[in-house]
Amino acid sequence: MRAAIVYVSVVLLCASGAFGGVISYLPITNDADSGISLTKVYTHTLDLGVGDGGAIVNGVHFTRVDTANVDAIPNFAYTVYTGGRYANPHYIGYNVSGDVEKLFGDFMFNGNNAPGGVATLTLSGLSVGTTYDTRIYTRAAGGPRVAQIDFENDGAPGADDSVTLDQGDALANPPGLDTINRAYALSYQFTAQSDQLTVSFTQAVFNWSWHQYGVTNEVVGVERITTLFNTGVDENGLVLAPGTPDPHYELVGTRPATVAKNHPNYIGNDPVAAEGSSWIGPVADLHADVAPGNYVYATSFDLSGLDPDSAEVSIRVAVDNILQDVLLNGASTGIGVADGGFGGLSEPLVLDSGFQPGINTLEFVAVNNDGGPNPHGFRAELSGTASVPEPSTFVLALAGLFVLVLLGRRKPAA
Ligand SMILES: [Ca+2]
Ligand SMILES: [Ca+2]
Ligand SMILES: [Ca+2]
Ligand SMILES: [Ca+2]
Numbered sequence: 001m002r003a004a005i006v007y008v009s010v011v012l013l014c015a016s017g018a019f020g021g022v023i024s025y026l027p028i029t030n031d032a033d034s035g036i037s038l039t040k041v042y043t044h045t046l047d048l049g050v051g052d053g054g055a056i057v058n059g060v061h062f063t064r065v066d067t068a069n070v071d072a073i074p075n076f077a078y079t080v081y082t083g084g085r086y087a088n089p090h091y092i093g094y095n096v097s098g099d100v101e102k103l104f105g106d107f108m109f110n111g112n113n114a115p116g117g118v119a120t121l122t123l124s125g126l127s128v129g130t131t132y133d134t135r136i137y138t139r140a141a142g143g144p145r146v147a148q149i150d151f152e153n154d155g156a157p158g159a160d161d162s163v164t165l166d167q168g169d170a171l172a173n174p175p176g177l178d179t180i181n182r183a184y185a186l187s188y189q190f191t192a193q194s195d196q197l198t199v200s201f202t203q204a205v206f207n208w209s210w211h212q213y214g215v216t217n218e219v220v221g222v223e224r225i226t227t228l229f230n231t232g233v234d235e236n237g238l239v240l241a242p243g244t245p246d247p248h249y250e251l252v253g254t255r256p257a258t259v260a261k262n263h264p265n266y267i268g269n270d271p272v273a274a275e276g277s278s279w280i281g282p283v284a285d286l287h288a289d290v291a292p293g294n295y296v297y298a299t300s301f302d303l304s305g306l307d308p309d310s311a312e313v314s315i316r317v318a319v320d321n322i323l324q325d326v327l328l329n330g331a332s333t334g335i336g337v338a339d340g341g342f343g344g345l346s347e348p349l350v351l352d353s354g355f356q357p358g359i360n361t362l363e364f365v366a367v368n369n370d371g372g373p374n375p376h377g378f379r380a381e382l383s384g385t386a387s388v389p390e391p392s393t394f395v396l397a398l399a400g401l402f403v404l405v406l407l408g409r410r411k412p413a414a
Pocket of ligand 1 (some may be wrong): 047048049053054055102103104106199322
């Protein structure tokens with residue numbers, strides 16, 4: 001009975017976030033175990049180094065960072081206090097295969113840094129109160145490459161969390177992995193107290209700095225809605241050729257909408273087979289005249305496993321001639337775009353209510369102007385996120401149940 005009470009207390013402490021940041025180590029051998037996923041909401045995906053460009057891992061595109069552009073990367077800074085910043089090309093031989101190998105191959109580093117010298121990575125643009133998981137990708141390349149790593153987010157003096165690691169030895173504890181040359185992500189999970197996280201590397205030995213291979217920062221507990229698609233793209237989000245039926249948009253009451261060659265007056269389609277969007281319509285060449293009246297484009301997406309009350313969908317549209325309304329699950333949202341909206345995509349139109357569990361449907365009510373047949377087309381770019389229901393809510397409910405059971409049992413003895 002006493003053991004059960006202690007267990008419940010521990011669970012309550014963990015679930016209520018009574019601890020600060022959490023440091024952990026995630027071994028990586030290939031794309032499948034990289035933890036890099038299109039379902040995640042990232043604020044930063046950075047591949048440091050030169051020679052093989054930004055890695056694309058499981059569909060997630062990394063931004064290449066080297067000495068030429070490091071100071072121009074938004075919401076990011078890499079500073080050194082002695083020595084200099086250098087970028088190295090691609091090296092192999094560290095037990096990683098797949099596309100993620102291009103993240104671990106090349107790196108930047110603080111060359112000629114003095115013992116006790118400090119290099120810092122700063123991620124900014126964070127939202128106070130949001131929980132993030134910052135991952136610093138690392139692997140062995142000789143040593144002793146020992147550094148004290150400090151995490152600073154709360155703005156109060158002193159590191160919020162610290163660890164000392166030899167980058168050249170993954171067998172040492174921490175990180176305590178299975179072999180010296182095991183690549184891994186150094187994960188730091190924290191709830192932001194300010195809009196930036198600074199990670200400082202204070203190195204112990206001259207010219208043995210930490211190599212910086214890559215950095216990601218993901219929002220914890222939130223996922224991208226991966227079943228939302230732009231108009232005119234395939235399952236991978238790549239633009240389809242004109243004449244192809246759109247696999248995700250139906251022209252209601254007639255047929256699948258057709259991916260279409262844009263009218264010369266319209267914003268140009270993104271290139272075929274690239275990420276982006278394309279015009280769709282009733283015909284394959286939008287220069288052709290079609291009947292005036294309503295053209296309703298419908299698409300659906302799946303919120304299974306996500307909290308519909310937390311869903312938020314952002315939509316940018318271009319339309320010839322008017323977007324009269326957007327229906328979410330059959331209900332008007334009152335969102336529209338006035339005449340002339342085909343020279344560019346609109347500002348984001350945001351939906352943040354009216355979602356339901358499972359499959360949701362969006363219908364775009366487009367109107368082609370009166371006055372006889374004239375050109376018509378529709379184009380949309382959609383993105384969205386939703387929370388993953390928290391296991392801790394369930395754990396708390398379960399813990400509460402245990403307490404009730406315990407209290408109930410204790411009553412007769414009192
Ligand atoms: Ca690379
Ligand atoms: Ca601090
Ligand atoms: Ca890299
Ligand atoms: Ca028209």
